[in-house]
């Protein structure tokens with residue numbers, strides 16, 4: 001276990017935050033830092049056909065140890081970390097034998113991780129939990145996935161008595177900004193099927209996905225001194241409010257599950273003159289998805 005924690009800590013110390021505003025591949029140079037560390041490590045544990053392409057996609061092979069043909073399978077995870085919150089100077093904390101109570105992440109800043117707020121925590125009572133000190137992301141998404149894959153490959157290399165076919169692994173950049181698959185060379189990867197190690201709960205297997213889009217609604221108003229505003233001022237924040245209430249109030253993430261689609265308003269920025277609404281749109285059904293896009297535009 002300590003070996004896995006050490007490996008995970010080594011990865012999370014490397015800042016790999018991606019940048020949604022940079023069209024380059026990868027979107028941040030620092031993602032190469034982890035890619036280079038992984039190349040070295042994959043060599044060390046004995047992986048073969050290690051390639052790192054010009055867009056920062058890393059692939060490697062664990063050759064088959066069977067004397068007959070079976071399909072090649074793949075395992076994938078992403079190297080970047082979400083740009084939503086600070087991801088530098090990650091300071092991990094280990095909580096052994098979690099007692100189900102509040103976890104004080106940061107005494108100075110009084111940051112508490114509480115099962116009253118995140119009741120998922122209670123599923124891990126009695127287990128070891130790794131958190132941050134509350135001032136950054138942990139970047140377990142998806143360095144936990146990389147740790148799992150590298151450790152599994154290492155284990156299989158050390159235990160040739162476990163029989164397996166050819167296994168391909170890949171580590172990609174820029175997943176968090178929606179570009180992880182953009183320049184992924186499927187043919188070069190050459191797996192009959194593959195699993196992305198990027199889940200949440202232990203034992204969870206996701207085998208299908210929704211259609212996804214985003215929408216930015218910009219409303220322009222007109223600013224006039226409030227004392228002289230009658231019949232003149234156009235308040236874009238109030239129009240935004242109207243717009244929001246025109247969309248179905250029950251088609252939101254917190255009111256849907258399973259295959260039900262939604263409009264998710266995740267950001268509002270506004271003043272009298274200009275208001276921006278940012279939505280994500282999700283639907284499993286392609287036809288309903290197209291209707292949703294039409295409906296908002």
Ligand SMILES: [Zn+2]
Nearest residue numbers: 078141142198
């Ligand atoms: Zn992820």
